[in-house]
Amino acid sequence: MALNSNPLTSQPAPALAEALADDKRGAAAAQKSAPAPRRPFGRWFRETGWRHIIGIVMLLFCAFPLAYVLSASLNPGGTLLTANSLFSTFDLGAYVRLFENPSQPYGAWFVNTLVIGLATAFGTVLLGALAAYAFSRMRFTGRRFGLLTLLLVQMFPQLLAFVAIFLLMSAIADIFPALGLNSQLGLIMVYLGGALGVNTYLMYGFFNTVPASIDEAAKIDGAGHARIFFTIILRLVAPILAVVGLLSFLATTNDFVIASVVLSDPDKQTLAVGLYQFVSQETARNWSVFAAGAVLAAVIPVALFLALQRFIVGGLTAGSVK
Amino acid sequence: MTIPTLDTDRASDRRADPATEKRRRRAAAFADAASAGWKVWLFKIVALGIVDAMAIYAILVLAVQEQWVIAVAIAVGVVILNAIYLIPGLLPAKYLAPGLVFLFIFQIFVVLYTVYIAFTNYGSGHNSTKEDAITSLLQQSQTRVEDSATYPVQIATRDGEFFLVVEDPDTGDLSVGGTEQPLESISSPEAAGYEVLDFSQILANQAEIGALAVPLDDDLNDGYLRTTDGSNAYLFQSSLEWDPVADTMTDTETGTVYRDIGTGAFTADDGTEILPGWQVWVGGENFVRAVTEESIRGPFIAVLIWTFVFAFLSVATTFVLGLFLAVVFNDPKMKSRKYYRVILILPYAFPAFLSALIWAGMFNQDFGFINQVLLGGASIPWLLDPILAKVAILIVNLWLGFPYMFLVCTGALQSIPDDIQEAGRVDGAGVWQVFRHIKFPLLLVSVAPLLISSFAFNFNNFNIVYMLTNGGPRFADASINVGATDILISMVYKVAFVGANRDYGLASAFSIIIFILVAVISYVSFRQTKVLEELN
Numbered sequence: 001m002a003l004n005s006n007p008l009t010s011q012p013a014p015a016l017a018e019a020l021a022d023d024k025r026g027a028a029a030a031q032k033s034a035p036a037p038r039r040p041f042g043r044w045f046r047e048t049g050w051r052h053i054i055g056i057v058m059l060l061f062c063a064f065p066l067a068y069v070l071s072a073s074l075n076p077g078g079t080l081l082t083a084n085s086l087f088s089t090f091d092l093g094a095y096v097r098l099f100e101n102p103s104q105p106y107g108a109w110f111v112n113t114l115v116i117g118l119a120t121a122f123g124t125v126l127l128g129a130l131a132a133y134a135f136s137r138m139r140f141t142g143r144r145f146g147l148l149t150l151l152l153v154q155m156f157p158q159l160l161a162f163v164a165i166f167l168l169m170s171a172i173a174d175i176f177p178a179l180g181l182n183s184q185l186g187l188i189m190v191y192l193g194g195a196l197g198v199n200t201y202l203m204y205g206f207f208n209t210v211p212a213s214i215d216e217a218a219k220i221d222g223a224g225h226a227r228i229f230f231t232i233i234l235r236l237v238a239p240i241l242a243v244v245g246l247l248s249f250l251a252t253t254n255d256f257v258i259a260s261v262v263l264s265d266p267d268k269q270t271l272a273v274g275l276y277q278f279v280s281q282e283t284a285r286n287w288s289v290f291a292a293g294a295v296l297a298a299v300i301p302v303a304l305f306l307a308l309q310r311f312i313v314g315g316l317t318a319g320s321v322k
Numbered sequence: 323m324t325i326p327t328l329d330t331d332r333a334s335d336r337r338a339d340p341a342t343e344k345r346r347r348r349a350a351a352f353a354d355a356a357s358a359g360w361k362v363w364l365f366k367i368v369a370l371g372i373v374d375a376m377a378i379y380a381i382l383v384l385a386v387q388e389q390w391v392i393a394v395a396i397a398v399g400v401v402i403l404n405a406i407y408l409i410p411g412l413l414p415a416k417y418l419a420p421g422l423v424f425l426f427i428f429q430i431f432v433v434l435y436t437v438y439i440a441f442t443n444y445g446s447g448h449n450s451t452k453e454d455a456i457t458s459l460l461q462q463s464q465t466r467v468e469d470s471a472t473y474p475v476q477i478a479t480r481d482g483e484f485f486l487v488v489e490d491p492d493t494g495d496l497s498v499g500g501t502e503q504p505l506e507s508i509s510s511p512e513a514a515g516y517e518v519l520d521f522s523q524i525l526a527n528q529a530e531i532g533a534l535a536v537p538l539d540d541d542l543n544d545g546y547l548r549t550t551d552g553s554n555a556y557l558f559q560s561s562l563e564w565d566p567v568a569d570t571m572t573d574t575e576t577g578t579v580y581r582d583i584g585t586g587a588f589t590a591d592d593g594t595e596i597l598p599g600w601q602v603w604v605g606g607e608n609f610v611r612a613v614t615e616e617s618i619r620g621p622f623i624a625v626l627i628w629t630f631v632f633a634f635l636s637v638a639t640t641f642v643l644g645l646f647l648a649v650v651f652n653d654p655k656m657k658s659r660k661y662y663r664v665i666l667i668l669p670y671a672f673p674a675f676l677s678a679l680i681w682a683g684m685f686n687q688d689f690g691f692i693n694q695v696l697l698g699g700a701s702i703p704w705l706l707d708p709i710l711a712k713v714a715i716l717i718v719n720l721w722l723g724f725p726y727m728f729l730v731c732t733g734a735l736q737s738i739p740d741d742i743q744e745a746g747r748v749d750g751a752g753v754w755q756v757f758r759h760i761k762f763p764l765l766l767v768s769v770a771p772l773l774i775s776s777f778a779f780n781f782n783n784f785n786i787v788y789m790l791t792n793g794g795p796r797f798a799d800a801s802i803n804v805g806a807t808d809i810l811i812s813m814v815y816k817v818a819f820v821g822a823n824r825d826y827g828l829a830s831a832f833s834i835i836i837f838i839l840v841a842v843i844s845y846v847s848f849r850q851t852k853v854l855e856e857l858n
Contacts, residue, residue, distance in 0.1 A: 047653070047655065048653055048655050048656045051650050051651065051653060051656050052656070054647070054650050055650075055651070055662045058647060058662075058665075058666060059662070059665050059666075061721065062665050062666055062668055062669055062721070062725075063665055063668065065669075065677065065680050065681060065684065065721070066668060066672065068680065068684065068691060069676075069680045072683075079689065080683055080686050080689035080690060081689040081694070083683070083691070084689075084691050084694050084695050126420075127420050127421035127424065128421065130417045130418070130420060130421060131417060131418050131421045131422075133417055134413075134414045134417035134418050138413060138414045138417075140414040143414070146418070153425070153429055153430060153433075154429075155837075155840075155841055155844075156429075156433045156837050157782065158428070158429060158432070159782055159784065159811065160436070160782070160811070160814075160833045160836060160837055161429075161432040161433055161435070161436045161833065162815070162818070163436060163439060163814075163818045163826045163829050163830050163833065164432040164433070164435035164436040164439060164830065165428070165432050166818075166819075166826075167435070167439065167444070167826065168427075168428075168431070168432055168435060174383075174387075175379075175380050175383045175384070176376070176379075176380070189424065189427075189428060190428050192421075192424040192428070193424045193425060193427065193428025193429040193432070194428075194429060195421055195424060195425070196421040196422070196424075196425050197425075197429075200421070225413060226362060229417075250673075253673060254673050254674055254675060254785065256675055256784065256785055256788065256789075257784055257811075257815060260819075261819060272673075272675045275675075275676070275679065276675065276679065276788075276789060279679050279682070279683075280792070287683060290679070290683075291680075294676045294679070294680060297673065297676060298672050298673055298676055301671065301672070301673050302668070302671045302672055305667075305670075305671035306664065306667075306671060309667065309671075
């Protein structure tokens, strides 16, 4: 939740995007100067070579824990100790066992995480976009006040209110059991409480970059506000929608506190809650099964992140209002 | 906080006279209404219908429970919601309402509720009303009445709950009752809608049936019927006697009188409380306890200091490493920088809770990779020694956090124009001097707000602490479950949800303290960065 519920943590980072933009330019410049004569090794090392050494050290530091967990997941021994012999064996048994223990329903956790994450992301995008459209395109009393209030409210992260969330959900459970404690729908609703705020801000800035003349042209052609919003505006702002959706998805999959407070039934829990309990209960015996679970759990977020990194950065910048 | 400037209200600047304006609005409303197809209307009516139905159901349930305040709040909310979508015009509200509903309930309300809980004694032993506490006390302290009659019983069920069907030993009349329902006479269980259990069903539900205590009549002091075998019940009476007039509980064996003295539990004259108690307003007591009670204050101060140290060092270490790498890789002549960067941001892309759990395995004292392989079989208690555990947390956080700083610093460095550096060079400054006096201050201006954000994030960086060390090693002298590496947020979580003793009131008080600290620090430091910007 941290990512999208606290404005302080997800300040749009204009610097980030500039980095990437400038990097392209830098690369282009480097290509142009490529035909320059080859430097002697000593000079090359003093100017550039040592950078590769640091790079390689950092590569080891960064990639090592990930390589370690991949290796551990392929090791049939299954304990912490056997996991120390890196990549000595190749055995997919842990991945099979992962789905076999009914008291640790990994498959259910995985599906739950995906469903809760996607539903929250979808809801966040929809609610945020509706609000951002209103703030960007309409002029009404309390508009400025509303925007500022959104920022202030987000100063108190939902994370800190988990006791109240727990008590509220247990009260709701007395009236609507389907929405209260131990309900995934209820958890999604809690996450949607943080849907406005920073997300609205990001989208608001992006909406402002879409020329209002497009709306006006559509209005003259007879389109109502709903049609303009759903069929025209939403398509034009797709990049920021993707970014907000992705950030919300990542934040949801990473959330432990609220998910653990709301969901108590093992079949209903998410990966963060389930895997934590799995490790804390059976650390030494089933390390390779946990490692297999970790590898599978990380595939989707890491792939999304790497595939969309330029997109994320670009979207954040476009959304930052200066 | 940086508050973006909003563009000025252009529409209102060129607003014509009120009459024209009104007509224009009505025209727009008509145009909108006309353009909305029947599908939109159908959707609107169905959606509103569902919301209304749920609201009416909730209000009815709340009315039965006599929770009038919430019932009225829901009624008002749903009327407003209907008005927004049924009355033409009010366009901005139509777009804002869906998000605001969730914001009000799950953000604003829970924050206010947190404040309220912080001023109560809510927690284990104090989580219900006084009536519930009395019932539960009387049920807990039951002992069998020595020479009471034997009541032949059957076990019946209705709607998933269990009931006793009791035959009066003298008259043979049947009656039925459940935990919250005193005995009432019936002609036969089937006629009253109950289903009688057979022997195998009784065996399958032994625990619930054993816990079943049926009040003889409305006066709970008269006792309860309980069964151990599912065929005979005996009269049990509480060793506590409840006097509703004097508002006291009397222990019939020792004769001790427990009174309601306003602390949320029946208390004897010597200060002994009998639990469960109930929820009461305790004013600032939780806050006072946090700072005065020795066994809480000690750990609290230790945690507070460590939270600041942790947040500061997290930012400092990740920033230094990130900046260093940004400088190192900021050489256009260096090839394959792209590939380095993809690997360098991997820790940032990997889910943080998993990283922390993996590192916890690698730091394991006896079997972990770091001791066994890297340090050749050493037995360093990485996660069990207070100081080493803190070092371990900082190392893992460095691993998790430097990629973000690396990206940010790379961006900031590349946005500094080259000609400034060249001017510096021409004036005779060396590489280090150019960096120290020109690049770094310029970089700081754009990065400082992000550093503050990062500080605030790490201040509440729950996952790394909880997943890596679980806050341990635990303080031996603390009355609450806290350890050397706990930061405030993980301490709050443990006070509220870990272990048998849950203190929601104290946890909420800590939440509020954290919020105030973060808000004040952020506010002050953002003002400082404004000063920094003005200098340049």
